[in-house]
Amino acid sequence: MLFNSFEFLLFLPIVFVLYWFVLNKSLKWQNALLLGASYFFYGWWSYKFMGLLMLSTALDYAYGFWVASPNRKKAKLFLWLSVLNNLGILAVFKYYNFFATQFQQGFESLGLHFNVTLLHVALPVGISFYTFHGMSYVFDIYRGLQKPIRSFIDYAVFVSFFPLLVAGPIERANHLLPQVQKPRFFKYAQALEGCRLVLWGLFKKVVIADAIAEVIDPIFASYDTYNSPTLILAAIGFAFQIYGDFSGYSDIALGTAKLFGFELLSNFRFPYFSRDLAEFWRRWHISLSSWFRDYLYIPLGGSKVGLVKAVRNTFIIFLVSGFWHGASWNFIVWGGIHACGFLPLLITKRNRVHTDIIAQNRKFPNGRELRQMLLTFGFVTFAWIFFRADTLPDALGFIKATFRNWSALGNITGKSILALGALLIGIDWYLRHNERQPRVPKKSAVRLGIYFVMAIAILLRLGGQQSFIYFQF
Amino acid sequence: MRQFVRKVLKTLLAFDLFILAGLILIALSTNFTLKLEQKSFGHMTNWGSSFARIDEFENWVKQKPIKARGLIIGSSTAYRNINPHILQDRSHIDWFNYGSSGQPPKISYFLLQDAFKKTKLDYVMLDIYPDVIALEGLESAHDLIYNSRLHPWLKTQLVVRYPNTKLLLRYLYFYTKRIIPSQAHISYDPTNGTYTGKGFVCSNQPGLKNFETAHHVQKVPDFQTLHDIAALCKANGTQLILNINPELGKSFRLDPVYDGFKVITSPNFQNQRCFYDTKHMTCEGANLYSEGISLKLVELFSI
Numbered sequence: 001m002l003f004n005s006f007e008f009l010l011f012l013p014i015v016f017v018l019y020w021f022v023l024n025k026s027l028k029w030q031n032a033l034l035l036g037a038s039y040f041f042y043g044w045w046s047y048k049f050m051g052l053l054m055l056s057t058a059l060d061y062a063y064g065f066w067v068a069s070p071n072r073k074k075a076k077l078f079l080w081l082s083v084l085n086n087l088g089i090l091a092v093f094k095y096y097n098f099f100a101t102q103f104q105q106g107f108e109s110l111g112l113h114f115n116v117t118l119l120h121v122a123l124p125v126g127i128s129f130y131t132f133h134g135m136s137y138v139f140d141i142y143r144g145l146q147k148p149i150r151s152f153i154d155y156a157v158f159v160s161f162f163p164l165l166v167a168g169p170i171e172r173a174n175h176l177l178p179q180v181q182k183p184r185f186f187k188y189a190q191a192l193e194g195c196r197l198v199l200w201g202l203f204k205k206v207v208i209a210d211a212i213a214e215v216i217d218p219i220f221a222s223y224d225t226y227n228s229p230t231l232i233l234a235a236i237g238f239a240f241q242i243y244g245d246f247s248g249y250s251d252i253a254l255g256t257a258k259l260f261g262f263e264l265l266s267n268f269r270f271p272y273f274s275r276d277l278a279e280f281w282r283r284w285h286i287s288l289s290s291w292f293r294d295y296l297y298i299p300l301g302g303s304k305v306g307l308v309k310a311v312r313n314t315f316i317i318f319l320v321s322g323f324w325h326g327a328s329w330n331f332i333v334w335g336g337i338h339a340c341g342f343l344p345l346l347i348t349k350r351n352r353v354h355t356d357i358i359a360q361n362r363k364f365p366n367g368r369e370l371r372q373m374l375l376t377f378g379f380v381t382f383a384w385i386f387f388r389a390d391t392l393p394d395a396l397g398f399i400k401a402t403f404r405n406w407s408a409l410g411n412i413t414g415k416s417i418l419a420l421g422a423l424l425i426g427i428d429w430y431l432r433h434n435e436r437q438p439r440v441p442k443k444s445a446v447r448l449g450i451y452f453v454m455a456i457a458i459l460l461r462l463g464g465q466q467s468f469i470y471f472q473f
Numbered sequence: 474m475r476q477f478v479r480k481v482l483k484t485l486l487a488f489d490l491f492i493l494a495g496l497i498l499i500a501l502s503t504n505f506t507l508k509l510e511q512k513s514f515g516h517m518t519n520w521g522s523s524f525a526r527i528d529e530f531e532n533w534v535k536q537k538p539i540k541a542r543g544l545i546i547g548s549s550t551a552y553r554n555i556n557p558h559i560l561q562d563r564s565h566i567d568w569f570n571y572g573s574s575g576q577p578p579k580i581s582y583f584l585l586q587d588a589f590k591k592t593k594l595d596y597v598m599l600d601i602y603p604d605v606i607a608l609e610g611l612e613s614a615h616d617l618i619y620n621s622r623l624h625p626w627l628k629t630q631l632v633v634r635y636p637n638t639k640l641l642l643r644y645l646y647f648y649t650k651r652i653i654p655s656q657a658h659i660s661y662d663p664t665n666g667t668y669t670g671k672g673f674v675c676s677n678q679p680g681l682k683n684f685e686t687a688h689h690v691q692k693v694p695d696f697q698t699l700h701d702i703a704a705l706c707k708a709n710g711t712q713l714i715l716n717i718n719p720e721l722g723k724s725f726r727l728d729p730v731y732d733g734f735k736v737i738t739s740p741n742f743q744n745q746r747c748f749y750d751t752k753h754m755t756c757e758g759a760n761l762y763s764e765g766i767s768l769k770l771v772e773l774f775s776i
Contacts, residue, residue, distance in 0.1 A: 006636040020474055186474040195481070448484070452491050459638040 001044040003252045004206050011041065016259055020186055027183050031157050034260065038162035042126070045166075049124040052089070057159045059085055060134030064148035064155070067141045075142060082138040086131040093124055098327030126166035128324060132291060133159045137173040139295050146173045154180045161262070163253040167246070169267040169287035176264070184261030194258030196438050199454055201251030207457045208420050209244030212237045215414045220388060223398045230414055231402040237417035238388045239381040240424055243272065246285070254436065265290075270432045272380075272425060273358045273365075275372035277341045278351035280380060288324070292317050303346060314346055315339045325387070330395050334386040341379055357433060496646050500655040507658055514619070514646050519661040521549060521574040522668040523621040529670065531622075533569050534591040544588055545570040545672070546581040547600025548613075550718040554754045555600060556763040557671040563767030564774075566596060570672030573621075575612035577605050578698035583634075585702060587627055589709050597706050598714045602752060603693050603725065611635050619643040675756040680746035686722040693717060695730040703734070714773070716766065719743070721751040737769045 001007050015037045023029040043050050063085070066078035091099075100116040107114040137158070140146035149155055157180050164171060219226055219234040226234070250267035257264045265287045274280035281289050293302075297317045303310040315336070322335020345351040358373070359365045365373065389395035431438050441447050502509040510516060517524070543566045545555050551572030560568045571584060581599060588594060614631045617623050618640060625648075632644050650657070666674040699715075706713040714735050717725050719742040727736065742765065747758025754762055 186477070188474075188477050191477050192480075448487065451484070452488055455488060456492070456495075460642075461638075 001041050003249065003256075004202060007044065011037075012256065012259075019260060024186075027181075028153070030184070031151075031153050031180060034157050034161060035153055038157070038160040038165055041162040042160065042165055045125050046122070052093075052124055052127070053130060053160060054156075056086070056089055056131060056134055057156050058152075060138055060159070061152055061155045063138050064141050067138050068148045079138060079142045083135065086135050090127065090131055092119070093121065093127055095327045129168050129170055130159050130165065132170045132288075133173075136170070136291065136295065137177075140173045146177065149177060149181065151181075161257070163256040163262075164264060167249050167253075168285075169250060169253065169265045170291050171265060171287070172291075176262070179262050186261065190258050190261065190263075193437055194255040196440065197251045197255030197258065197436075199255075199451060199458075200438055201248040201253075201255060202458045203248070203454045204244040204251065204424065205248030206461045207454075208424050209241045209248060210461060212241040212244070212417055212420050215417055216241065219414065220394075220398070223394075223401050226401070226405065228402050228404075228406045231398065231405065233414045233417050235381050235385050235388075235398075235402075236421065237414060238384050239272070239377070240417065240421040242384065242387070243268075244424055266435055269435050270428050272377055272428070273373060273432060274376050275354045275358065275369060276345060276350070276376055277338065277379065278345045279354040280376055281338075281342070282355075288321065292321055296320065303351075307347065310346060311343060314342055318342065329392040330386045330389055333392060333395070334383050337383040337386065341383075360433075492642075492645075493649075496642070496649040497653060500646065500650045500653055503650075503656040503658060504654065507656075510658065514643055516658045516660045517620050519620075519659050520665050521552065521616060521620070522666070522674050523573050523616050524659070525668045526552070526571070526573070526672040527617075527621040527623050529672065530569060530571060533671075534588065538567065538593065541566045541595040542592065543568040543596035543598060544585070544594050545572060545598045545600060545716075546576070546585060547572045547716075547718075548576045548602055548605045549574055550602040550605075550752055551576075551600035551716075552672055552674050553666065553676055554718060554759045554762055555598070555716070555766065556669075556673050556675075556759050558669070558673065559760060559763040560767050560770065561671075563764070564770050566770075568596075568598075568671065572600065572672065573613055574616040575605065575608060575610070577608040577610045577613065578696060578702065580610045580613045580617075582698050582702050582705065583627075583630070585705060587624070589705065589711075594709065594711050596712045596714060597702070598716050599699075599702060600716045600718055601693060602718045602720075603691055606694065606696050609635070611637060611640070614640055615643065619647055673759075675759065676749055676753060678749035678755060680755045680758065681721070681748050681750070682745070684721060684745040684748075684751075689723045690726055691720075691723055693725050693727050693731065695728045699730075712774070714770070718752065719762075721745060721748050723751075735773050737766055737773070739765055 001011060015033065019030055019033055023033055039050060039053075042053060060082060063078055063082040067075050067082065069075045069078070097118050100118060104114050104116045137146065137155070141148055154177070158171065158173065158177050161171075161176070161180075216234040216237040219230060220238075223231055223234075247268040254264050254266070267285060267287050269283040269286065271280050271283035274283055297313055300313045300316065301309055302313060305313070318335040318339035319332055320335070322331040322333070322338075325331045325334075342351070358369055385398055386392070386395040389398055433439070441450065499509050499513055507516070543560070543564075545551050545557060545560075545568060549572065552570050553572075555570060555572075557568035557570045560566070571588065573580075576584075578599070578601075585597065614635045614637075618628050618631055628644055628647075632641055649655075664677055666676045669675050703713055712735070714737060715731065716737045717727070717739075719739045721743060724740050725738065727738075739762065742762055744758070747754050747761060749755050749758075
């Protein structure tokens, strides 16, 4: 089920009413309802893969007890088994075809003919997210940050809670599980904030991101036939589209969770106002970056292991992050570009310079900040070309065409991208102080007018809904 | 919690009123300017003449039948290419063309169910244009809701079947315009065709010249709605005829399932001057084509 669908418009109020009005006296029943609703939500997309979700949940639940063993050797063994198990699921469903094809091509380059069997199954939605939920639970138990929990239902809600099931935010056991286990009380202000976040998230996704997608999809599909300014606009357009799409999704997830009394981790903190790449990664897909930081980068030694190892660790984390997004060389190159961009900051130890809110007590950024933001945005947009292109040759072809087609200046397609992007960035600038509580005008009539205009714009575009980009990961 | 629910309900109510006020404002504005309506909903269009066709159909079903009745259903290839007047002259069956823009078999089935409730049909001719089979029917629903006086209950069913906000707003706007004083405006394009009655639109465009393309063979697939329509016809004691609409530069290979149906094909109807695009015919082309269909009908049923 998509957040931007009519089905969800029916599903959400039904679950909300059952949760707060019918089952509000029993935490057990509330959690059972959330689990049932989450499986229904997932099964609406494909009931066939529900078995995989349940199997993954059951295995990590069991590993949780085994990893808690006081015998550290035994605990370590089960930790590795759990990692193998989760990565095994990912390897089969997400990466098998990629490795098999690379294997075959490798042999063919040596003049050996080798036939491999490819799997013809769709990638199960949310697989990269729920396996990471499970791993974080087992890791946290191993590190002593979390105790294994007895209630399977509570654990299954942590893994499968429908707002975050298919595209995150990737939650941590020690953040979400206590909320699942404790009684939740309805808070008026929290629910209202939730509604605002859902509305803003839908607006970003349906009105901005989807409208941009309609313009840039044909350009990326046949980039050779467009001139350079149009290709540049398309690349900028994708930067806005993916931000509107994914942060819109995350806002809806956060807002929906608030309606049920949960506070999820933030996933975005106005990333396009970053003054360098390090700041960008503290603001973009935060739940994934911090997951890799805590469970991969720091165990490898992080940046406190000498320069060579720190450089190695940086490359590992960015390349793995790229590969996490998709089994394709263009994602790996995308990760590599970011690693190269991050490296100078790491070497000069300037990777934690910008930790404050930009232009905190001012209306506008100063010239230096503006230049830094534009440079960072330009770098990130360039890297997005590799993320958006279907294959690595397509990405390179797109870049080549951008340089080549200046001579064919004519009509520039896609000028609406700039208007939609300006709208997104303008509103973000106004809200930039707190991503979790959107600032709203004080006068209720103005506020209501804005909500209504946003709602109409969303409703007018509903019906031909597009899936969220991150559902494919 | 109750305070929150009350607030949400109040906001939703205010939102509904806001929408209603907007619809009334736009409808009233047509007395002064047509721009607001054009920008928000677009004017009703006369392209496929659904307005006239459905009005006439409602009268047709009310008349007492004096001879066998036949209904032609399908998309624009039905209402532009099959002339019911000619079919009637040759087959002595009272034909009505109930095609509409972008009408896929799903919508044909929906309209047929209603037609059977209103009248006895002896024959149903389902016009099949392969590219339309897979359509969901949203375009057709827009046409039927906004450009016709289809029964409100049928329109409501379409709105529920196709959850699309623009469709819902057009539905509401259609009735808002009927309730309040609002200037009706129907966009008319004389080059698009002339409505000649019985649901037929005679296209006024010239035939193609110098049309050249490589010849393609396209498979006409089996589809579930075909069986649903066949079952519906059988249950009503009606003969079903499938007409495979010809396309310029293309021939069709039928799925074996079509062997069990009475099918009319016209593989040799490839004269470019009879078409104004690859699938829609000129007035003369449609008349010639309809003559051919009539002959095949007479053969099929020994009329």
